[in-house]
Amino acid sequence: MNPQRILLTGINGQVGNALLSTLTDYEVVGLSRNELDLTNVDAIRQAIREIKPDLIVNPAAYTAVDKAESESDMAHAINAIAPQVIAEEAAKLDSALIHFSTDYVYDGHKSTPYIETDAVNPQSVYGKSKLAGEEAVRAVGLPHLILRTSWVYGAYGHNFLKSIIRLSSEKEQLDIVADQQGTPTSSTNIATALVALIKQWDGQESGVFHFTSTGSTTWYGFASEVVRQYAAMQMQPALKVQPVNPITTADYLTPASRPENSCLDNDKLSRVFGIALPTWQEGLQSVMQDFALKS
Numbered sequence: 001m002n003p004q005r006i007l008l009t010g011i012n013g014q015v016g017n018a019l020l021s022t023l024t025d026y027e028v029v030g031l032s033r034n035e036l037d038l039t040n041v042d043a044i045r046q047a048i049r050e051i052k053p054d055l056i057v058n059p060a061a062y063t064a065v066d067k068a069e070s071e072s073d074m075a076h077a078i079n080a081i082a083p084q085v086i087a088e089e090a091a092k093l094d095s096a097l098i099h100f101s102t103d104y105v106y107d108g109h110k111s112t113p114y115i116e117t118d119a120v121n122p123q124s125v126y127g128k129s130k131l132a133g134e135e136a137v138r139a140v141g142l143p144h145l146i147l148r149t150s151w152v153y154g155a156y157g158h159n160f161l162k163s164i165i166r167l168s169s170e171k172e173q174l175d176i177v178a179d180q181q182g183t184p185t186s187s188t189n190i191a192t193a194l195v196a197l198i199k200q201w202d203g204q205e206s207g208v209f210h211f212t213s214t215g216s217t218t219w220y221g222f223a224s225e226v227v228r229q230y231a232a233m234q235m236q237p238a239l240k241v242q243p244v245n246p247i248t249t250a251d252y253l254t255p256a257s258r259p260e261n262s263c264l265d266n267d268k269l270s271r272v273f274g275i276a277l278p279t280w281q282e283g284l285q286s287v288m289q290d291f292a293l294k295s
């Protein structure tokens, strides 16, 4: 696809910010929440009618997984209704939509990585709202891609990686859940792969694609690798944490339940588009190098 004008939402988010600095070959109109509040349906319609994009990329979302349990209306408005309205307006302009979704649409009970045709069964308000967004986009019937990604982190924004670095420099003991499997995926890897995807996609193939880094680990494995790479790069301030301590989900109760297995098989992405994101360790290394340069 060779879009003339791309409307990009959520530019202050992890993925939106990475996309804004990576989609440099295109005319991009990037909108933050201040410029376009996705709870305002009229404002969405008006913005799209004025901007007239031929492609909309929508990484904006309500992503506070635990808070969503007590703010389901808000999560639904941003994650389900807004994508529907965006899709409806895009369809009127004969435009296409690339929408982001999540591993949390699955219940996590499968023992091997999920494929796109596996049954969905979200266990949290957040997961349900994101699934409703997927269904709404699909129902509109415009050319669309729904990219399910997972465990997003990066140098920009709030995320697990940054929490681990901060906590490890403050505390000697860090307890991290070791019985949830998934794939950390860096926002810059997502952005690079999405640019490649936009170049190849002709709008004919619509549907859901898994869109994560390669390989898998646990939150504990991810945290341990962060600490290992941080020390190996001799970054400052030196970490206080002793080896990260593995705990179980039962030891760390949260309002929203998380899938035990949220590993996604990316074979469809590679078969259809020839695109594969780097391994999660490679992704982590390049983000850590970014941090090292700045520290």
Ligand SMILES: NC(=O)c1ccc[n+]([C@@H]2O[C@H](COP(=O)([O-])OP(=O)(O)OC[C@H]3O[C@@H](n4cnc5c(N)ncnc54)[C@H](OP(=O)(O)O)[C@@H]3O)[C@@H](O)[C@H]2O)c1
Pocket (backbone or CB within 6 Å): 010, 011, 012, 013, 014, 015, 016, 032, 033, 034, 036, 037, 038, 039, 058, 059, 060, 061, 062, 063, 078, 100, 101, 102, 103, 130, 148, 149, 150, 151, 152, 153, 157, 158
């Ligand atoms: N983060 C993850 O681990 C993860 C995992 C799987 C899938 N995903 C999906 O991947 C996509 C990108 O996630 P991300 O990590 O980049 O999320 P993020 O860093 O939380 O960014 C989300 C963006 O959405 C914006 N937003 C929230 N409410 C809004 C509203 N009412 N109107 C307009 N914008 C609003 C936020 O604005 P403010 O900056 O003003 O708050 C923020 O910029 C999302 O679809 C998410 O569901 C994320």
